[in-house]
Amino acid sequence: MNAPFVSPAARFEVEVPPPVDASTRARLGRLTLPHGDVETPQFMPVGTNATVKALTPDDLRDAGASIILSNTYHLYLRPGHERIERLGGLHRFMDWDRPILTDSGGFQVVSLGDLRVVDEDGVTFRSHLDGSIHRFTPEHAIAVQEALGSDVAVAFDQPVYPSSPRSVVEEATERTHRWAERSLAAHTRPDQAIFGIIQGGLDPELRAESTRFIAGLPFDGLCIGGLAGDETPEQRDAALDVAVPLLDDDPRPRYLMGLGSPADLLEAVHRGVDLFDSVLPARVARNGQLWVPGGRLNIRNRAFLDDPRPVQDDCPCLLCRRFSRAYLAHLIRAKELLAYRLATCHNLTFTLDFMVRIRASIRAGTFPADMSGLRARAGRTSGGEVADKSA
Numbered sequence: 051m052n053a054p055f056v057s058p059a060a061r062f063e064v065e066v067p068p069p070v071d072a073s074t075r076a077r078l079g080r081l082t083l084p085h086g087d088v089e090t091p092q093f094m095p096v097g098t099n100a101t102v103k104a105l106t107p108d109d110l111r112d113a114g115a116s117i118i119l120s121n122t123y124h125l126y127l128r129p130g131h132e133r134i135e136r137l138g139g140l141h142r143f144m145d146w147d148r149p150i151l152t153d154s155g156g157f158q159v160v161s162l163g164d165l166r167v168v169d170e171d172g173v174t175f176r177s178h179l180d181g182s183i184h185r186f187t188p189e190h191a192i193a194v195q196e197a198l199g200s201d202v203a204v205a206f207d208q209p210v211y212p213s214s215p216r217s218v219v220e221e222a223t224e225r226t227h228r229w230a231e232r233s234l235a236a237h238t239r240p241d242q243a244i245f246g247i248i249q250g251g252l253d254p255e256l257r258a259e260s261t262r263f264i265a266g267l268p269f270d271g272l273c274i275g276g277l278a279g280d281e282t283p284e285q286r287d288a289a290l291d292v293a294v295p296l297l298d299d300d301p302r303p304r305y306l307m308g309l310g311s312p313a314d315l316l317e318a319v320h321r322g323v324d325l326f327d328s329v330l331p332a333r334v335a336r337n338g339q340l341w342v343p344g345g346r347l348n349i350r351n352r353a354f355l356d357d358p359r360p361v362q363d364d365c366p367c368l369l370c371r372r373f374s375r376a377y378l379a380h381l382i383r384a385k386e387l388l389a390y391r392l393a394t395c396h397n398l399t400f401t402l403d404f405m406v407r408i409r410a411s412i413r414a415g416t417f418p419a420d421m422s423g424l425r426a427r428a429g430r431t432s433g434g435e436v437a438d439k440s441a
């Protein structure tokens with residue numbers, strides 16, 4: 051299974067492997083990419099339209115982001131990947147000098163496009179912006195990502211919801227395999243890594259088959275797709291317990307696409323996942339939900355209008371350093387734009403700090419013993435919050 055890397059653009063080193071007693075599959079690693087190093091386990095904030103909504107690149111750095119995800123589908127439609135390429139590539143366009151991973155567009159094509167006709171060659175879809183007709187093939191999805199110039203491109207896949215019937219999952223999984231080979235063949239940029247996507251839904255047989263197939267190809271990293279959708283946490287854990295053990299001797303990073311609540315991240319790290327992305331922390335922040343140790347504050351609650359304390363006492367974020375709960379509660383009720391920036395800074399700081407704590411625990415060799423304390427800090431998970439990861 052030790053597939054050779056196809057590009058010199060990515061190097062992954064496991065610095066602290068899982069303990070031999072198998073009490074956890076959590077591991078500490080370092081992913082070296084053209085624009086910098088990424089310590090794993092790591093969370094990637096999502097910059098859908100070449101911006102993490104409401105934040106400047108400085109805000110992102112202050113929150114502790116070392117890598118972000120940007121959406122191929124959105125940037126292809128607007129402002130256009132060729133325009134971004136003419137303007138010097140995505141890093142220069144958005145003034146972010148650290149690593150960027152672009153997704154393949156597969157998820158958005160299937161979930162956002164009005165009309166979507168999947169055939170063996172690709173997907174025809176109607177833009178959710180203006181109704182115009184477009185077509186994505188594996189070759190085109192790779193060409194768009196090469197034009198954007200991300201550090202990591204992702205193979206084009208056909209995701210389906212975890213709860214889809216077996217026949218639907220099977221057909222999409224097999225097509226994803228053929229598209230993975232075509233994506234690899236189309237990829238030419240030596241300064242860009244490419245990750246493949248494992249599908250297979252919740253069916254253990256299909257998930258195992260897809261894991262073996264994708265891991266058999268010379269990708270730089272392995273995405274675990276088709277989860278963080280409408281499955282239960284138990285179903286997700288079961289799928290990971292099928293896929294990850296098959297990758298025990300595989301030298302590449304594992305990335306679970308679309309997962310974002312701290313409690314979910316913790317359980318997936320425990321099962322051996324290295325990378326995550328989600329719009330969740332930013333989206334719930336804009337709705338007035340602030341993540342704090344042990345739970346959350348709904349800042350729309352009237353009680354906060356008179357609360358002079360910071361959202362979180364020991365938090366170094368822009369919001370907590372300078373402003374009170376009362377001020378944020380006022381801003382969000384008044385629909386002031388600053389509310390979205392401050393709340394997003396906080397939730398991303400909380401999430402990225404949580405990953406720092408997880409990494410410190412793995413490094414110290416105490417992760418299994420620290421799980422209960424980390425679970426308590428993460429608070430409870432709300433499955434409904436993770437269902438929509440589109441934008």
Ligand SMILES: [Zn+2]
Pocket residue numbers: 361362365366367368369370371395396399
């Ligand atoms: Zn804060």
